[in-house]
Amino acid sequence: MISTERADDYMISYQQGDISALGILYEHYREPLYAFLFRYTQDEQLSIDLVQDTFIKLQKSRSFYTVGRVQFKTYLFQIAYNSMLTKQKKKQLWVKLLPKLLPTAPPPVSVTDKISIRVAISLLEEKQRAVILLSYYHDLSSKEIADILQIPVGTVKSRLHTAIKQLKKQVCKEDFHGSFNEF
Amino acid sequence: MDHSTNSDPFQEEKELQLHLDSYQVEVPDFPMQATWSDRLASFLFTPTTNPFGELVVSSQGAVLFYIAPLVFALAVTILSYALLS
Numbered sequence: 001m002i003s004t005e006r007a008d009d010y011m012i013s014y015q016q017g018d019i020s021a022l023g024i025l026y027e028h029y030r031e032p033l034y035a036f037l038f039r040y041t042q043d044e045q046l047s048i049d050l051v052q053d054t055f056i057k058l059q060k061s062r063s064f065y066t067v068g069r070v071q072f073k074t075y076l077f078q079i080a081y082n083s084m085l086t087k088q089k090k091k092q093l094w095v096k097l098l099p100k101l102l103p104t105a106p107p108p109v110s111v112t113d114k115i116s117i118r119v120a121i122s123l124l125e126e127k128q129r130a131v132i133l134l135s136y137y138h139d140l141s142s143k144e145i146a147d148i149l150q151i152p153v154g155t156v157k158s159r160l161h162t163a164i165k166q167l168k169k170q171v172c173k174e175d176f177h178g179s180f181n182e183f
Numbered sequence: 184m185d186h187s188t189n190s191d192p193f194q195e196e197k198e199l200q201l202h203l204d205s206y207q208v209e210v211p212d213f214p215m216q217a218t219w220s221d222r223l224a225s226f227l228f229t230p231t232t233n234p235f236g237e238l239v240v241s242s243q244g245a246v247l248f249y250i251a252p253l254v255f256a257l258a259v260t261i262l263s264y265a266l267l268s
Binding site: 022023026030031034035038039044045048049051052055056116117118120121135136137160161164167168171 | 208210216222
């Protein structure tokens with residue numbers, strides 16, 4: 001991962017017309033962005049589309065980025081998160097209009113099933129899921145997460161606390177069933 | 184990832200950290216911009232549920248599913264003859 005200052009330098013170069021700087025930023029940030037979106041949506045194609053949409057929006061709004069206001073990584077994740085929310089709203093509309101013609105959803109998890117961390121994360125409420133993913137896998141501070149999700153820092157902390165509690169409950173359940181199945 | 188600072192909410196959650204660390208994501212190779220044909224292909228080839236699935240499962244539904252087009256075609260034929268004559 002490139003440092004904040006280097007990312008800002010590349011973004012300034014891109015704002016001044018250096019197209020190769022955008023390519024460098026893409027190569028550095030496509031993986032963390034995809035990982036965040038995939039862990040959130042569990043949908044490979046949707047995550048790819050969202051990463052591509054994020055960079056299209058970055059190109060369109062390049063003049064709006066101001067160095068020092070927010071970190072580049074925060075700015076990029078904010079675009080990706082907002083794009084994801086927009087896509088999900090559209091998807092919910094399609095669910096109402098044409099429930100039969102939507103992509104097949106994974107089968108619901110039974111209470112007695114073993115729950116992996118992947119499933120446990122997907123079972124979290126959306127607002128808690130985003131907080132735990134950004135905090136744990138992307139090392140973002142509460143302030144940075146608050147900037148991305150556009151919520152107060154206190155809300156980030158309380159959501160993180162709740163998410164950790166929920167995940168622990170799910171993981172303990174898995175261990176219980178895991179040890180139970182051994183007998 | 185280092186989660187050993189005092190303000191880190193995961194610091195005390197060693198077991199949870201092990202589980203979270205086990206969730207690794209394999210990132211596929213994809214370009215910065217998708218072509219129009221890529222987007223169309225992903226839209227067309229996304230698996231969906233069969234809208235007639237539930238209809239064909241029941242015997243009455245299956246009969247209706249297979250007979251309805253024949254009845255419709257017959258009705259259209261009779262109507263067209265009636266209109267022409």
